[in-house]
Amino acid sequence: MPGLLALDWGTSSLRGALLDKDGLVTEERSFARGILTVAPGEFATVFEACFGDWTRAGASFCLIAGMAGSQQGWMQAPYCPCPAGFDEVAAQLSWVEAGRIAIVPGLSCINAGVPDVMRGEETQVLGAMQLLGKQDGLFVLPGTHSKWVRVRAGKIESFSTFMTGEFYALLRKHSILARSLPEADGEIVRPAFDEGVARALQGSSLLQTAFSVRTLSLFERMAAASLPSYLSGLVIGEEIGTQTLEPGASVVVIGSDALTERYGFALAQRGVTVERAGSQATWRGLWALAQTIPHKET
Incomplete structure (x- = not known):
């Protein structure tokens, strides 16, 4: 054709x-x-x-x-x-x-x-x-509404949706946290992002961990420029923490370079490797x- x-x-x-x-x-x-x-x-x-x-x-x-x-x-x-x-x-x-x-x-x-x-x-x-x-495999499509997709024998068997990107935007722009965050996100600050992921994976609810963005700023424990990366790590870590993932597993992450990179960093904390696919x-x-x-x- x-x-x-x-x-x-x-x-x-x-x-x-x-x-x-x-x-x-x-x-x-x-x-x-x-x-x-x-x-x-x-x-x-x-x-x-x-x-x-x-x-x-x-x-x-x-x-x-x-x-x-x-x-x-x-x-x-x-x-x-x-x-x-x-x-x-x-x-x-x-x-x-x-x-x-x-x-x-x-x-x-x-x-x-x-x-x-x-x-x-x-x-x-x-x-x-x-x-x-x-x-066969597990495919992840990060974004405003992230999708985790299970493929078996060449068919999409099931999937689940997470409002990760939308929650980030709501917290970033329309919550008390906005007062602590800089106007622009800027480039990813890897240590802050990793810290956010690790905190989310410890098992506490995002309803609790999100407030740490404000307190880390209030007590000058984290620079303002690092806070968006930390918040990003919190919401992505929250999403990844809900998944049953065995160490050594591999998933396919589909999306922009910036997002697939972040998910690769976060999944590494679960001992999971990624393959990437773009546009x-x-x-x-x-x-x-x-x-x-x-x-x-x-």
Whole structure:
């Protein structure tokens, strides 16, 4: 399937890549046109403005992952229940335009009787499986809503969501801690981050440990510039502390260099090693899904 236009259309950004018949990226673009910036009924217009020249130049098929398939997106794509692999996901594409533009469904699962969902991360996991040649394993996708994904026999079996990034932002900007923290995060201060992770892994609740950001500042036990790294360590350590991880285990962490680095540091305190996958996982996942489609819907 030559000339695949692969899109990652999220809440705050729109990324696109043009892939050749072998799945190699020939060109990439990024726009600040996440779904929240697009008025209802205007998705086709934004799509044409951003990528119309690619489609006219031969990208005859477009596959879209992410929040474009949500209730606020271009078209609601129903969730595909777990366990799900390439075949199950490809079979439940939602077609914006028959044979030309399709949206990848999100995934759903049940954890302790409560539903959980993802949109976009499933494509990253499927892509990372291809890039790393894995059919089994634990995959971690850090971010605003971090995902821990269990893959078995080539299928996403289950996953759980942690509001780690969102809690960091709430504490960082909208709690009493904001008064102690500098305006900008700055670069990671490794000793402070490691201390935050270690404190979180000692077993105390984040409801208690978070207040130490204020007291360490109040008694001048930690420099202001180090406090954001310490708080980051607390919330990431809280997340990692909930996982059953055996020393010597390995997990795959998918995301930006900055976040995957932090998770690597934190997981090392649990004796766990990491393999990393970056933004190319999304493109690889979309390309592999495109190859799975037995025929274009008409």
